[in-house]
Amino acid sequence: MPPLVIVDGHNLLFRAAFGFPVPIKSRSGVDRTATFGFFSIARKAAVEIGEAEWVVFFDGAQGTSARLAEDATYKAQRVLKDPTIFDAMPDIKAGLDLLQIRWLELETTEADDLISTLVGMEAESGRQIYIMSMDKDFYQLVNQTTVILNTARKREQWIIGHEEILTQYGVLPTQWCDYRALTGDPSDNIQGITGIGPRTAARLLADGMLLEELVDSGRLGGSIEKKVLAGWEKVLQNRHLLRMRMITDPQLSTLTSGTITSWLPAKDILSKLQLWD
Numbered sequence: 001m002p003p004l005v006i007v008d009g010h011n012l013l014f015r016a017a018f019g020f021p022v023p024i025k026s027r028s029g030v031d032r033t034a035t036f037g038f039f040s041i042a043r044k045a046a047v048e049i050g051e052a053e054w055v056v057f058f059d060g061a062q063g064t065s066a067r068l069a070e071d072a073t074y075k076a077q078r079v080l081k082d083p084t085i086f087d088a089m090p091d092i093k094a095g096l097d098l099l100q101i102r103w104l105e106l107e108t109t110e111a112d113d114l115i116s117t118l119v120g121m122e123a124e125s126g127r128q129i130y131i132m133s134m135d136k137d138f139y140q141l142v143n144q145t146t147v148i149l150n151t152a153r154k155r156e157q158w159i160i161g162h163e164e165i166l167t168q169y170g171v172l173p174t175q176w177c178d179y180r181a182l183t184g185d186p187s188d189n190i191q192g193i194t195g196i197g198p199r200t201a202a203r204l205l206a207d208g209m210l211l212e213e214l215v216d217s218g219r220l221g222g223s224i225e226k227k228v229l230a231g232w233e234k235v236l237q238n239r240h241l242l243r244m245r246m247i248t249d250p251q252l253s254t255l256t257s258g259t260i261t262s263w264l265p266a267k268d269i270l271s272k273l274q275l276w277d
Contacts, residue, residue, distance in 0.1 A: 001127050002052050002260050005045070005149065006115050008133035009058040009103065012038055013092065015134065015152060017085040026276050034088035035275065039095055039266035045132060045151050046263045048158070052130070054261040056096055057114040058089075058105035065108050067241055074241060077189045095269045099262070102255045109247055112137055116244035117252055119146055130159075135187070139165050140244065142173040170202030178211045181238035182228075190238050193231045200224065211239065 016037025024033045046052070067074045096103045104114060112135070119129055119141050130149040131138045138148055139160070148160035162173060171179045182201040184192025196204075204219050214220065220228055228235065270276050 001125065001258050003049065003128040003130060004122055004256060005049060005052050005054045005130045005132055005261075006118060007042065007054065007056040008111055008115065008131070008135060008138070009056045009092075009105075010111060011133045011135055012041060013085065013088065016041055017082070017088070019152075026270075028277060030275075032088075032091075032270060032275055034085050035091045035095065036266050036270060038088070038092050039264075039269050041151060042132070043263045043266060045149060045158075046261070048155075049130060049149070051260045053256060053259055054101050055118065055255050056101060056103040057111040057118075058103065059111045060105055060107040060109045062108045063106075063110040066245075067110075071237065071241055073189055075189050077186075091273060091275060094273055098269060098272055099264065100259075101261055104251055104255060106247070106249060109249075113245045113247050114252070116141060117247045118255065120246065121252065122256065136176075137185075137188075137242065137244070139173055140176040140242075169198065171205050172208055175205050175208065175210065177239045177242040178205055180242050181211065181235045184238070185242065188241070190241060191234075192238065193227050193235065195224065195227055211235065 013034060017034040019041075020033055020037055023031050024036045026032050042054075046054070064075055093103060105111075106114065115131060115138070119131070122129055123143070123145060126145055129146040131141065131146065132149040132151070134150050134152050142148060142160070142162055142165060144162065149158060150160060151158055165171070165173050165176070169179065179198075179201050180190070180192075182192055182196045182204065183198055184190050192201075204214060204224075209217060209219075215229070215232075264272075267276075
């Protein structure tokens with residue numbers, strides 16, 4: 001079975017739309033930066049990874065609704081500076097269809113949860129999985145066969161695995177949500193415990209300790225103990241929001257087939273879609 005590359009579609013879209021120094025336009029002057037960038041960045045990764053099957057997930061329009069029902073401040077700080085980038089979505093999906101790359105978007109589901117579900121399904125067979133995203137939330141899914149592919153980093157740092165996370169943050173991937181529950185996650189507008197930064201959180205969770213064990217561990221003391229206990233319900237709520245969820249949808253079971261994806265250069269994809277005119 002070839003490796004599986006799972007793409008966080010909107011994450012790649014935002015990088016493509018805002019990551020190029022100059023706009024990429026068609027002959028008639030239509031801005032094609034987002035579409036061109038999406039396929040150009042993906043193909044560059046595909047060349048490095050080699051033969052693999054690719055699948056793409058997109059956030060549903062109401063994807064955050066479940067978490068917003070639990071915490072109205074979830075991702076409340078995010079303001080889209082240029083909503084016109086979504087105009088590229090139909091063309092990107094048409095390009096994926098052209099390449100016979102399967103993609104999925106569910107109205108009330110975040111791509112994170114779809115990706116987590118598929119990873120769980122595929123990992124049972126021991127398949128090598130790459131999650132293509134800049135989002136650190138996916139660190140919680142990393143194990144011996146699942147790694148993060150972040151091509152926004154230096155080439156030698158594209159792959160983020162178990163050891164890289166442990167070395168940089170001092171916690172295991174399985175502790176990632178516990179760690180972020182304490183420190184907070186600004187990208188999702190999740191507030192942590194004041195006074196607990198990355199180093200303190202890593203010390204409290206050293207040796208694989210989970211939140212459930214922390215209160216009776218003897219590691220808390222002084223002002224830190226008071227802060228943690230005072231904000232304990234908030235910490236548990238944070239972790240609940242951060243944890244990716246299993247999605248039940250019959251489409252997930254038919255997304256992968258083991259077929260190796262054949263990639264065309266981005267300019268050829270846009271030409272075939274008649275987007276260069």
